Amino acid sequence: MRLQIRGISRPKCLGWASMLAILFGLGLVDRGAYGEQAAVMPAATEILSAKLSALQSLSMSYTQFMPTVNETPKLGMFYLERSGKFRLESDDQTLVISDGESIWEYDALLQQAKVKTFASLLDWSPAKVLLMKHSEIDQRFSVLVSEDAEGQHFSLEPKDPEALIRTLTLSFKANKPSGLRVAPRSGNEVVFALKTEAVNS
Numbered sequence: 714m715r716l717q718i719r720g721i722s723r724p725k726c727l728g729w730a731s732m733l734a735i736l737f738g739l740g741l742v743d744r745g746a747y748g749e750q751a752a753v754m755p756a757a758t759e760i761l762s763a764k765l766s767a768l769q770s771l772s773m774s775y776t777q778f779m780p781t782v783n784e785t786p787k788l789g790m791f792y793l794e795r796s797g798k799f800r801l802e803s804d805d806q807t808l809v810i811s812d813g814e815s816i817w818e819y820d821a822l823l824q825q826a827k828v829k830t831f832a833s834l835l836d837w838s839p840a841k842v843l844l845m846k847h848s849e850i851d852q853r854f855s856v857l858v859s860e861d862a863e864g865q866h867f868s869l870e871p872k873d874p875e876a877l878i879r880t881l882t883l884s885f886k887a888n889k890p891s892g893l894r895v896a897p898r899s900g901n902e903v904v905f906a907l908k909t910e911a912v913n914s
Contacts, residue, residue, distance in 0.1 A: 757858040761867045762847035764885055770794045771843075772911040773890065777803075779901040790910075797831050799840050811840070837871050837878050839893055864891055 770793065777787040789803030797813025808819040816834065817826040834841045836853045850856065850869070857868040864886035871878060877898060884892035889912065893905040 757856040757867065758847065758851050758854075760858060760865070761856060761883070762845070762850055764888060765843060765845065765850075766847075767888065767913075768793070768795075768843070768890075769913045770911075771890070771909065772914070774908045774910055775893075776906040777903065778906075779903055781901050793840075793843055795844060797844055799844070801840075835877075836873065837869075837876050837881060839881060839883075839895065842869065842881065842883070843890075866892075 771791075772793075773791045775789055775791060777789065778784070787803055787805060789801065791802075792800040797811060799809075799811045801807075801809040808821075810817045810819070811831055811834075814831055816829050816831055818828075819826045842850070845853075853872055854869040855872060857870070859866045859868075864884055866882055866884045868880050868882045870880050879896045879898055880894075881896075882892075882894040883890065884894075889909040890907045891909075892907055894902060895904075896902045
């Protein structure tokens with residue numbers, strides 16, 4: 714998968730701010746989001762890491778919304794390639810790209826990019842979680858798993874007491890990511906409905 718920057722126009726404030734907050738770790742999900750079936754399971758981390766490690770490359774479309782806020786959902790695309798590469802595009806025409814070492818936030822209006830290192834990406838950022846190995850997940854999170862007709866739901870609670878999020882819940886259906894819910898310690902929960910377009914292609 715080739716990750717290339719394409720030209721875009723200036724982002725709308727709310728969609729850009731909320732997406733960056735999620736991408737860089739400002740967000741997470743309530744442990745009770747999937748009812749009473751959630752339980753601590755010794756194998757939860759192993760199950761999750763096996764699903765993630767099977768995704769060598771991934772292309773997904775998403776719909777982003779906040780359940781408690783009445784606004785038009787945001788649409789976008791997310792591309793991932795191990796190790797460390799990802800690309801984020803959204804309908805408010807923002808762009809974030811990582812090559813595994815650096816992360817660029819592209820501003821088309823100013824025709825410039827802000828750069829940070831991949832290592833500086835917060836541990837609880839969903840983009841980083843999707844690229845984590847088993848040992849990294851086990852070191853950084855307590856993992857809960859539940860299952861219902863919609864699939865398996867993994868709720869990750871940071872072990873870091875300073876984390877700005879409470880939980881991040883990643884859902885899978887037929888071994889493909891189907892949803893992401895992020896609940897901050899304060900503020901509105903953010904939900905992403907995911908549709909996998911391509912895997913390991």
